[in-house]
Amino acid sequence: MPSDQSTWLIAVPQDGDSEGLLPEITSKLPQQTRVAELGIPSFKTGTLDSLIALSEELPKQDAFFTATVAKIVDTLRNLLNNDPTKLAQHVLVNEGSVDDYILRGWKWNDSRYGVQRSLREMVDVLNKEMASIDNVMKAKLNNYNIVKGSLVQMQRKKTGNLSIRSLVGIVSKEDIIQDSEYLETCLVAVPKIIVKEWNLKYERLTNMVVPRSSSPIASDSEYALFGVVIFKRVHDQFVQKCRENKFIVRDFTYSEAQIAKEGEELEIADTTEKELWTELLRLSRTNFSESFQILVHLKNLRLFVESVLRYGLPANYVGLAIRPEPKYTKKTLSVLTNHLSYLSPRSSGRAQKQNTADEFAGEYQSLMEQEFFDFVLYEVPWIVL
Numbered sequence: 001m002p003s004d005q006s007t008w009l010i011a012v013p014q015d016g017d018s019e020g021l022l023p024e025i026t027s028k029l030p031q032q033t034r035v036a037e038l039g040i041p042s043f044k045t046g047t048l049d050s051l052i053a054l055s056e057e058l059p060k061q062d063a064f065f066t067a068t069v070a071k072i073v074d075t076l077r078n079l080l081n082n083d084p085t086k087l088a089q090h091v092l093v094n095e096g097s098v099d100d101y102i103l104r105g106w107k108w109n110d111s112r113y114g115v116q117r118s119l120r121e122m123v124d125v126l127n128k129e130m131a132s133i134d135n136v137m138k139a140k141l142n143n144y145n146i147v148k149g150s151l152v153q154m155q156r157k158k159t160g161n162l163s164i165r166s167l168v169g170i171v172s173k174e175d176i177i178q179d180s181e182y183l184e185t186c187l188v189a190v191p192k193i194i195v196k197e198w199n200l201k202y203e204r205l206t207n208m209v210v211p212r213s214s215s216p217i218a219s220d221s222e223y224a225l226f227g228v229v230i231f232k233r234v235h236d237q238f239v240q241k242c243r244e245n246k247f248i249v250r251d252f253t254y255s256e257a258q259i260a261k262e263g264e265e266l267e268i269a270d271t272t273e274k275e276l277w278t279e280l281l282r283l284s285r286t287n288f289s290e291s292f293q294i295l296v297h298l299k300n301l302r303l304f305v306e307s308v309l310r311y312g313l314p315a316n317y318v319g320l321a322i323r324p325e326p327k328y329t330k331k332t333l334s335v336l337t338n339h340l341s342y343l344s345p346r347s348s349g350r351a352q353k354q355n356t357a358d359e360f361a362g363e364y365q366s367l368m369e370q371e372f373f374d375f376v377l378y379e380v381p382w383i384v385l
Helices: 021-028 048-079 084-088 098-103 119-156 192-204 232-244 256-311 326-339 346-355 358-368
Strands: 006-013 034-038 183-191 215-219 223-231 248-250 317-323 376-381
Touching (some): 006 034, 006 256, 021 034, 048 084, 048 376, 183 232, 232 248
Antiparallel strands (some): 006 317, 006 376, 215 223
16 A cells, blocks of 8 residues: 555556546546656666666665655754744755645656666666765764764853853852962852751861851852862862762862863854854755655656566556545545556566566565556655654
8 A cells, every 4th residue: 555645656558548547537536636747758678687687676776765865854854943834945846845846747857867878877877866965965964963062062061050060151260269379269069958058067077178268159049159268288188078068079270261262162163063054954955856856766767667567668658646635545546546457467567577587586576575556656755844
């Protein structure tokens, strides 16, 4: 059963039976279902062996192409904070909607992928283009994630409670004893629920703590930050005693140069992240359009290869693109099955061709086990906003 979240691409032989196919099918399908002609060129068929080899290979390429398009959509979704309205403005093909691209008389891009080439050459060209897009997206996304991660780390230092956040901008020069041979200021984050305990204990945590030297510097909802003056020689002992009493000594050295450096690094990281975000958004938008077109062209090639294997020559086929209404999916498939049932005798041709290519029998059998209709059908997954 084809998915109710995809557009169906189908192919049938172009002969007397297929005349008027589009209006006939359209008249029988539910009104909410969109149907359009899909141009399938008359490619060079090549040998039976080459067609069978392509038939085995194309599903793997199809999966890779589909995954690449999906990854680009995920990148756009993450860049746009999962905003479906904004995402809809970027998942465009040639500045139009995905549906319009497929369902407004889709035609093969002959100027880009000339049909004078062999099927193998065209598959290789499509694969090369998609691999290039995938590699560029991986490199750009990795670069952006590194810068974004660095910025998040810097910003994280500016957040959190006073027991963990950066004290730059909180502790001023006046809060710290500097250039003293014997004395230093220890900065201690004290849970608010035990501030009274701090005030009672700090002078006696160790010897050589300057009496009445504790002074409040800052506070938040969880902690109060105090500065207390001690002799340098008891620093380690004082830290240990604080730890035993759940007072947290913050390691901080006041340096105007360091403060300026951190501020500059944060500003540079923020600016770089914004630039890379803009670049990645623009690239993702462009590459979505490119990769989606490449995917549909590959689907078209699959329609042709499968049609030749199934219906034989002459290699002239009529294509339709159908966007089913999800709640009428079964009815849509039933209409197609009944209307195209005349193809049943001809669609057995593929099985006959299998018998003439014994060396491919093992590989070909896996394809024969796939869901089978009298007409050729492949799906293009919808872009979920």
